[in-house]
Amino acid sequence: MSTKAALNKRWQSGDNGLAIERLPAKESFKSRAYAALKEAITNMNIYGSDEPLLLDERDISERLGASRTPIREAVAMLEQEGLLKAVPRRGILVVRRTKAEMIEMIEAWAALESMAARLATSRASDEAIAELRAFFKEFDFNRIERERCDEYSTANIAFHQALIRLSGSSLLAAMTDNLFFHVRAIRHRTIFEMDRAQRSASDHLEIIQAIEARDADRAERLVRDHTLRLARHVESHVNLD
Amino acid sequence: MSTKAALNKRWQSGDNGLAIERLPAKESFKSRAYAALKEAITNMNIYGSDEPLLLDERDISERLGASRTPIREAVAMLEQEGLLKAVPRRGILVVRRTKAEMIEMIEAWAALESMAARLATSRASDEAIAELRAFFKEFDFNRIERERCDEYSTANIAFHQALIRLSGSSLLAAMTDNLFFHVRAIRHRTIFEMDRAQRSASDHLEIIQAIEARDADRAERLVRDHTLRLARHVESHVNLD
């Protein structure tokens, strides 16, 4: 290979075993705006009122100290993610999910997490599963009593996330994280209802036992039914729209 | 309500029974660029070579007859979707999935479609299921022989999409569509291998029968195993990376 040719493909596959990555390169305004907006939306009580929640590009760009361009790119990403919706000449509004959509999300969650449980039974190490059990101990009813339900809900989801990570599939983790984001958004309105359906510590214990026993079918079924039960609960007890 | 107050909430809920929608409002360059780029990427033989596939903002904006701004927003969306990756001072490259990622996608697909099958058994009408069977007839082995495998693969995926739509969940449909996009991308390289694992018409027939019999557990299991079989096949017979 001539020198010239070598130069021309300088970074096409420079894989010579050297395990170094491109250095962090301070993240762009676009990325920072994306993170800031997502964070802001997360901490927003989306379902607290019925008024349309709308943002203003110029206001955001001012507050973040950047021009509108990177903000608009961040908004485009969040729009793709389904969190925002830019309406021409109106504003950028935070999307509210309907009850039907929320139920679909919980069903998708049930699908993904039950698959994760199945995969975990054949892939997770005993040690990793043990960590799950240790994690589970934190879901002590005593804690539930004395801590804010809001925090408990967060911890509850963390348990499910830990379970999903046992599958070793980063895709299942990513997909459910996105679903959890939306489901968590209605916690302000439905925290009490949802927790009642979700905090069945016995369910969690059974799930862990099934995974420990490497019983794929049982683990999958328990997780699926556990989450589908939440879906049915939301269907009959939660009021959105 | 005063006139002023009425004006202030003019479009919050102007629902007075008049069944007219906001007129189409010609889609923005951003949307068109997004569609055009996605279309282009779809028709691209992503795994046909090992060279990095990179795009150029200025070139694209020229060819689409728009400025770089809307193109950049479209790219940001496709980046969020995982199809592109903009690398500063390098270019916008089309993301290639590793074999491990591809397997994770097929597993997620198995999770979502098996849930769809379960839901379909309790929600789909007999008529809708019948349509599925009619659709299935197109998957005649004779056709397989005489048509291009490429087209067959597309039709095969269409069958799975039809099944998923039976669930009535547009979310499951959307999530799997996205997965199918990626899985289809490697068809050029692995079409023969993948079809061998997927074209088991008998599997499809059994699935339909299970749904017709409203046997949720069986339908779910058949769909799951059918797709997980593809995952294992890809794992052992497909060469990526």
Add this chain to the structure above:
DNA sequence: TGCTGGTATTTGGTATGCCAAATTTCGAAG
């Protein structure tokens, strides 16, 4: 007082231009 029409303002969409980082070019040195 209440409604109407016109005007000023707001707001997202798009085009342009500049900048810094990274690459490529290319000529001089060895």
Add this chain to the structure above:
DNA sequence: CTTCGAAATTTGGCATACCAAATACCAGCA
């Protein structure tokens, strides 16, 4: 002929300006 490095070029990130559509405001009329 290879190597080296500085200049020229390329390329994405960002800021700014302008536009058209839609809204908000307000004067004027009934």
